[in-house]
Amino acid sequence: xxxxxxxxxxxxxxxxxxxxxxxxxxxxxxxxxxxxxxxxxxxxxxxxxxxxxxxxxxxxxxxxxxxxxxxxxxxxxxxxxxxxxxxxxxxxxxxxxxxxxxxxxxxxxxxxxxxxxxxxxxxxxxxxxxxxxxxxxxxxxxxxxxxxxxxxxxxxxxxxxxxxxxxxxxxxxxxxxxxxxxxxxxxxxxxxxxxxxxxxxxxxxxxxxxxxxxxxxxxxxxxxxxxxxxxxxxxxxxxxxxxxxxxxxxxxxxxxxxxxxxxxxxxxxxxxxxxxxxxxxxxxxxxxxxxxxxxxxxxxxxxxxxxxxxxxxxxxxxxxxxxxxxxxxxxxxxxxxxxxxxxxxxxxxxxxxxxxxxxxxxxxxxxxxxx
Amino acid sequence: xxxxxxxxxxxxxxxxxxxxxxxxxxxxxxxxxxxxxxxxxxxxxxxxxxxxxxxxxxxxxxxxxxxxxxxxxxxxxxxxxxxxxxxxxxxxxxxxxxxxxxxxxxxxxxxxxxxxxxxxxxxxxxxxxxxxxxxxxxxxxxxxxxxxxxxxxxxxxx
Numbered sequence: 001x002x003x004x005x006x007x008x009x010x011x012x013x014x015x016x017x018x019x020x021x022x023x024x025x026x027x028x029x030x031x032x033x034x035x036x037x038x039x040x041x042x043x044x045x046x047x048x049x050x051x052x053x054x055x056x057x058x059x060x061x062x063x064x065x066x067x068x069x070x071x072x073x074x075x076x077x078x079x080x081x082x083x084x085x086x087x088x089x090x091x092x093x094x095x096x097x098x099x100x101x102x103x104x105x106x107x108x109x110x111x112x113x114x115x116x117x118x119x120x121x122x123x124x125x126x127x128x129x130x131x132x133x134x135x136x137x138x139x140x141x142x143x144x145x146x147x148x149x150x151x152x153x154x155x156x157x158x159x160x161x162x163x164x165x166x167x168x169x170x171x172x173x174x175x176x177x178x179x180x181x182x183x184x185x186x187x188x189x190x191x192x193x194x195x196x197x198x199x200x201x202x203x204x205x206x207x208x209x210x211x212x213x214x215x216x217x218x219x220x221x222x223x224x225x226x227x228x229x230x231x232x233x234x235x236x237x238x239x240x241x242x243x244x245x246x247x248x249x250x251x252x253x254x255x256x257x258x259x260x261x262x263x264x265x266x267x268x269x270x271x272x273x274x275x276x277x278x279x280x281x282x283x284x285x286x287x288x289x290x291x292x293x294x295x296x297x298x299x300x301x302x303x304x305x306x307x308x309x310x311x312x313x314x315x316x317x318x319x320x321x322x323x324x325x326x327x328x329x330x331x332x333x334x335x336x337x338x339x340x341x342x343x344x345x346x347x348x349x350x351x352x353x354x355x356x357x358x359x360x361x362x363x364x365x366x367x368x369x370x371x
Numbered sequence: 372x373x374x375x376x377x378x379x380x381x382x383x384x385x386x387x388x389x390x391x392x393x394x395x396x397x398x399x400x401x402x403x404x405x406x407x408x409x410x411x412x413x414x415x416x417x418x419x420x421x422x423x424x425x426x427x428x429x430x431x432x433x434x435x436x437x438x439x440x441x442x443x444x445x446x447x448x449x450x451x452x453x454x455x456x457x458x459x460x461x462x463x464x465x466x467x468x469x470x471x472x473x474x475x476x477x478x479x480x481x482x483x484x485x486x487x488x489x490x491x492x493x494x495x496x497x498x499x500x501x502x503x504x505x506x507x508x509x510x511x512x513x514x515x516x517x518x519x520x521x522x523x524x525x526x527x528x529x
Binding site (some may be wrong): 060064065067068138141148150151152153158161166167171190193194195197198199200202263321336 | 383387390406419421422424448485487499518
């Protein structure tokens, strides 16, 4: 055990960031050991938003447990639901209609854009820039409206069900997505103008929070954090699910390993998501949006694993089934948890301001880390 | 050499700052498209999407009839136990006992708006409504009875 506040024997100061600190975007509690302004150690304390989602899922049926996963990584709610729907389909050997697969991938990519936009705005605000917040939320609002029309909710959609999607697309869906793409392409360069080229921003980002490719593998980081250090880790490329093997897109790899590389990976990923949506939106095939499944779903006895690429990295769902209508054991491998564990390595020897910048580029969503 | 680099750096820095300022200035002078909704003031015109999951609702027609048979599908589908069906036995025209709905109790305080009950309903009796101002002063008001008093099942719905 260690003290939560005070000084160590060597005379280092121990301070707490969070759990109610605005810079942590949630109830993340970090205990910092400081020598002056130099960070010697960062220790995350988890448990403030633990809702025992994994245990809850054991008492819910295979249809019901999906809605809970929207509450894990709420910014990638669609993608979480997608992972759960995929694993149930894998266990039951259900053939998902093409139409549903197309809809799912479009929704996933819209979610990814919305998530990266929120990350961009929140990270810029951490660094002291307030204008980006409004610019990104203007675009994100359009995605939220599209989601609201089709799924009926803005954040916790619960749109994916085992066998397809819950309801048919809204008649205006394609038109609205297309107009969003046109608008978004026009405004994406503003992000670069406003922040990326800014000299203050660059000085705060470049060379800060460096993590090497080897350390990324050691800490199990995935998603943009791993790709910024040159590790190929996009599940959409490594193990494609639904129609990701049919669309063309680039896996963004940067080799810098610092905050600026992580920033650029996410900014470039947004235009790749647009590229994926453009390929699919006009070609949604006709047909059913949901495969016919039994009223009570029972996975056969055995173990199942499915991984997807959320906006933050690799989400894995592991189910042990005893053949009953509820899972015997369920485990989520959340991307945020592994990415957070690398924070200590990234910021040792840096100053507090750099620590905030490094934490901003990790894109932490606390309910995802602490399920 | 050093001086030239220094001046170049300063020039680049000032230019990058001005590029950002230019964009801010552009939006400051071009506010043609206001996207902010001034919520309490636009209550009269504000309408959410038709599919917005605000609360569960049972539509009744003009004869005070609904389509709920009391089969408990929604109660089984609900992950939080926010629906309870109280059924009763009625004697129909042929003198046989038949199960029918007495009360469809919906607890808004436990509902997460997942929409699984609407999915599960075989007779399309319940829907999600796009109302959103749902706060009340007493939490007992959040426990609602969805089928109206005196209502009965529509003819032909099995």
